Amino acid sequence: MGKRKHQFVDLNYKPRKKDLVCLFRVEPNKISIKEAAHNIALESSIGTWTPVGTQKDYVNKIGARVFHIVKKNKLIKVAYPCELFEGGNMANILSSIAGNIFGMKLLKNLRLVDIEWPKKIVDSFPGPRHGIKGVRKILGVKERPLVGTIVKPKLGLKTKDHAKVAYDAWVGGCDIVKDDENLSSQNFNPFKKRLKETLKMRDRAERKTGEKKVYMINVTAETSEMVKRAKMVEKAGGRYIMVDILTVGFSGLQTLRKNTKLVIHGHRAMHAALTRNKKHGVSMMVLADVSRLVGVDQLHIGTIVGKMEGGFKEIKNLSYEMKKQKIKESSNKLKQNWRKIKPVFAVSSGGLHPGHIPYLIENLGKDIIIQAGGGVNGHPSGSIAGGRAMRQAVDAHLANKDLKEYSKNHDELKQAIDEWGYTKPNAKK
Amino acid sequence: MGKRKHQFVDLNYKPRKKDLVCLFRVEPNKISIKEAAHNIALESSIGTWTPVGTQKDYVNKIGARVFHIVKKNKLIKVAYPCELFEGGNMANILSSIAGNIFGMKLLKNLRLVDIEWPKKIVDSFPGPRHGIKGVRKILGVKERPLVGTIVKPKLGLKTKDHAKVAYDAWVGGCDIVKDDENLSSQNFNPFKKRLKETLKMRDRAERKTGEKKVYMINVTAETSEMVKRAKMVEKAGGRYIMVDILTVGFSGLQTLRKNTKLVIHGHRAMHAALTRNKKHGVSMMVLADVSRLVGVDQLHIGTIVGKMEGGFKEIKNLSYEMKKQKIKESSNKLKQNWRKIKPVFAVSSGGLHPGHIPYLIENLGKDIIIQAGGGVNGHPSGSIAGGRAMRQAVDAHLANKDLKEYSKNHDELKQAIDEWGYTKPNAKK
Secondary structure (H helix, E strand, C coil), X not given: CCCCCCCCECCCCCCCCCEEEEEEEEXXXXXXXXXXXXXXXXXXXXCCCCCCCCCCHHHHCCCCEEEEEECCCCEEEEEEEHHHCCCCCHHHHXXXXXXXXXXXXXXXXXXXXEEECCHHHHCCCCCCCCHHHHHHHHHCCCCCCEEEEECCCCCCCCHHHHHHHHHHHHHHCCCEEECCCCCCCCCCCCHHHHHHHHHHHHHHHHHHHCCCCEEEEECCCCHHHHHHHHHHHHHCCCCEEEEXXXXXXXXXXXXXXXXXXXXXXXXCCCHHHHHCCCCCEECHHHHHHHHHHHCCCEEECCCCXXXXXXXXXXXXXXXXXXXXXXXXXXXXXXXXXXXXCCCCEEEEECCCCHHHHHHHHHHHCCCEEEECCHHHHCCCCCHHHHHHHHHHHHHHHHCCCCHHHHHCCCXXXXXXXXXXXXXXXXXXX | CCCCCCCCECCCCCCCCCEEEEEEEEEEXXXXXXXXXXXXXXXXXXXXXXXXXXXXXXXXXCCCEEEEXXXXXXXXXXXXXXXXXXXXXXXXXXHHHCCHHHHECCEEEEEEEEEECCHHHHCCCCCCCCHHHHHXXXXXXXXXXXXXXXXXXXXXXXXXXXXXXXXXXXXXXXXXXXXXXXXXXXXXXXXXXXXXXXXXXXXXXXXXXXXXXXXXXECCCCXXXXXXXXXXXXXXXXXXXXXXXXXXXXXXHHHHHHCCCCEEEEECCCHXXXXXXXXXXXXXXXHHHHHXXXXXCEEECCCXXXXXXXXXXXXXXXXXXXXXXXXXXXXXXXXXXXXXXXXXXXXXXXXXXXXXXXXXXXXXXXXXXEECCHHXXXXXXXXXXXXXXXXXXXXXXXXXXXXXXXXCCCXXXXXXXXXXXXXXXXXXX
16 A cells, blocks of 8 residues: 555556446546545545555455546546445445545545446345336236326325325326325324225225225334334235335335335435535435345436426436346446346326326336326316326327327316426427 | 415514424525525425315414525525424434425525424434443543544455454554444454454453453444344443444434444444535534434544544534533524433544644544544554554643653654644644
């Protein structure tokens, strides 16, 4: 250590199959990008700020190596021998590659853009239990996008009223009803009672419509309580749980995945605190990769057209990454072989309404779950009409019909478009 | 809802004792700060982007209220009735006040600066089991700052070599030896073996020095594995564990707190991805508050003078917040009554060496743990000398002696200062 200048940089190095590769965007603080890159690789693997007498030759072999620097766009690639990590321990892996380095004074900004996970690490995680195919099987829906709602108002409804909103949305046509991210087990609507009442309504809605319906109840809590709630859902005949993956954290998420057979829907509340500033922090692509490895079956990836930030290209890439097994390398993206890890159902949610549906299907494909909370429960004729309008919008687009034309014979869709407008499928990005 | 314009803003509202109050810094995106504030309070409590027919009058009572807007410094205060939250469920609370709102298109940037936790929420968390007093009791050190090291190189050392580094540092004078944040149970140094070998060395160092010594072994992992490792530590006669609170996540941390009687040292790897950009994300003050409530006994707060970012005022405020029971309101800070929640021992670590010690004690007080990894193990005469130099620096400053003067009769300290320099206690901030 500390003998050769920039010894963690080796631009002739070719990453091996067992290396984990990170793509970083780096803004150095008054030093060269090479110096910055060296220090990132050092701090995130085996080194520290000063040479140490306790260093051993056998340690140097597993040091990280910067093997690619593009000064112009500030991108560097670092290869980490997988011996550095404990397989199956996501927190441990992130503590190296997404840990101290964000705080180094030598850097102004640091962005972890993407990760290529090697075979050994990929195989150490379970991935989704159900994935896209499993979810489609449960719902008996082969090809069309799934539609859902979030019970609104997001907090405060009493249990009976909550269950009634769910019922109406299902009967109207929603496949899925979801709790909001901040509903867990508050006094106004406690978990156990909500589970019972809402599943009762689900059964009623299934009988009424002849369709399968699912309720994604929010189990977000301290880990053992969360697992306990998931068990309650299994026992009560539920098929799904939802969890706030970032406020819970990855160790809790791993534990939940291990302890339930239910479909896991991952909500990403808090992600934008980490992901929004494109110069610093962790990209949503990295969080999506982590979620796929740990094993959520569904994950929010953004809306493009809704109330939340997230650009067209970013969300299209996320949707692709989640559903494919092999990803090719491109300028801003590392390659990936997902091996046996199942695809994750991408979810668009946040400020959506029926008028957005053709645009979302056209741009993100049919393997998408489209959720509208206000866009169903704020329908001028109520939640049943809101659910109908969602399905009508899907039907119209899948039948290659213009939404406005189609709405002339479909009142609920017409009302929705009159209220909130319509984004054409080919609207500019 | 949606009847009155900006109905979530009420500048005449006086927060009640049972309100949780958030201080946000807001950069609106082409709207007024009032409009932005209204939307933040709405999205983080009971509302959504469009009025919903499912709204009930009884729900409106628990809506959040913006009661303070200072346009000049972009600060707003929002009061949340504590009925909105599930007590004792940190993930649930954060999913409201630190969740979706960071991603709203209506905002350019949003920073959660501080939180005032009401009695009901404070009392729903256990806080540290040991706190500053408990830690001092275990170590038998009444007043002086504690000093420690981190075994270096941070990854790659075999178990025997790891334990030897620890032994030397203890014998030299360190109270504490800590694993690095990215060491958990890799093949080169598996957890169980490391625990056994290092505690054996601890016992030997205690016999040799007549002082109490502690080993902070890193249990960071999937939650049930983490709890299992903590139990192993208890059984093996360890007194401490350490955990990466952010890569593990708060639900896992809560579970760990519930399931161990050991002292918990909280490492904050990844925090700077959330905290570094002062315009966006979550402040370290908020993360520190959360950690105190959930119940870590020790927490990294920064170094001012070391290799990691973090300004003088920020770190001084953090140190104050961690050790006091009542905090007064100031321009950038909400008041807080910590009630029965014990104080947390603040830890400075990251690029430190003996020459920094007088400055740190002078500015952060005696209730501080000063850790030097490279600054002990990189000592020109090795880790024993490194440990000695740390204690000599503490002794010198507590005896009101200038470090350079003192070092004339203390070789190890002199060597350290010659190698790395010396920051005067009154150096400018």
